[in-house]
Amino acid sequence: MTSSSLRLIPDAINRFGARVHAVDGHRWNDSTPCTEWTVRDLVNHLVSEHLWVPHLLAGESLEQVGDRYDGDMVGADPARAWDEAAERSLAAWKGADLSGTARFSFGEAPLTMYADQMLVDLTIHEWDLARGCGQPEWLDPAAVDHSLAYARANAERVAGLGIFAAPVPTTSTDPAVQLLSLLGRAV
Template identity: 45%
Template sequence: MDLLDAHAHAMDVFDRAVHKVGIGDWDSPTPCTEWTVRDLVKHLVSEQLWVPDLLAGKTVEEVGDKYDGDVLEDDPLHAWTESSQAARGAWLQPGSLVKVVHLSFGDTDGAEYCWQMTTDLAVHGWDLATAVGAEARMGDELATAVLEYVEPQLDLWQGTEWFAAPVPVPADADPETRLVALLGRTP
C-alpha cells in the first residue's frame, strides 16, 4: 500500500470513529488506560495541528506552545475536522515525504513522520471505536502495511511510554488483531 494512501485510509479509520462518539462518551475510558475518549481525540487533534507547521520546516521550538491547552474547545468534532483537513492538505503537497522534519527526538524525513502519523491514526482509530462500542475495522491492507512498518521498530519502542507490552494472540489472527495486540491492546 502506498504511504499516502495508507495515511488517507488511517485518517478515515479515525474519522469514522470520531463520528461515532456520542454525547455521553467523552469521559469514557479507552484502551489507552491513561486517556478518556476526550483525551484521545485531543491527542490526535493536537498531532494534526502540528503537521502543517512541521512540514513547512518549523522546529518544535519555533512552534512552541501554540497547540498547548484545550485544542478541542467546545466542539471536538469541528476541531478534528479542521485539523485533519489541514494536515491532509499538508501531506498532499509535493515533496512532503522527502522533506526533513524537525521532531522532538530529532530530524527525520517526511516519510518516517508520515508512517508515525499513519500508525497513530490507525491504532488510535481502533482504540476510539472500541471505546465507544463501534466496529473497529481498519482492514487487512492497512493493518498489514502498518504491521510492516511497526515490526522492525518494535524492539526500540518496547519499554517506552508509547505502547504497553504485546498481548498474545493466535498465530493465525488477522492483521488488525495482530497489530493492535503487538502494540499492547487486547483485541
C-alpha cells in the same frame, strides 16, 4: 513503503473522522484502551497531532511551533475541532515532499518515517476510539498491513519511546490482532 503511507493517510484521516462524528454525546468521558485517556482525550491527542502536520511538513522546528498545540484543543466541540485539524493535515499531506527530514521529540528523522508513524497512529487510535465508545472495531486491511510491517520493523525503537504499552502476546494470525497486540492492546 512510504508511498503507501502517503496514499493511505487521507483515507485513514477520513475513517478516524467518521468515528469521531459517530461518538454519542454521552460517551466523550468513557475510557479507552489508552489507560490514561478518555474518548475526548484521545480525540484531543489526534487533533493536536494533526495540527502539527502542516508545520513539520513545511520544515518548521519544534521550537518554532512551540506549545501552541498543548492542552485542550477540542473545546466544547471535539468533532468540529477534529474536522478543522483534519482539513489542515490533509492539505499538507497532499502537497507533501517527503524527501527531507524534520526534528521530532525523539530526534531528527526522515519525513517518510513521519508518514509511516502517522498512519500507524491513525490506525491504532481508530481502534482505540471504536473500542472506547462501542463502535465496530473493523480496521482497513491495507492500513493494518502497512502499519504492522512498520511496527514489526521498528519494534525495538517503538518500545524504547514508551508511547505504547508493552506488547501483548497473541497466537492470532489476524494481522489486525497482531498489530494491536504488538502495540500493547489486549484484543
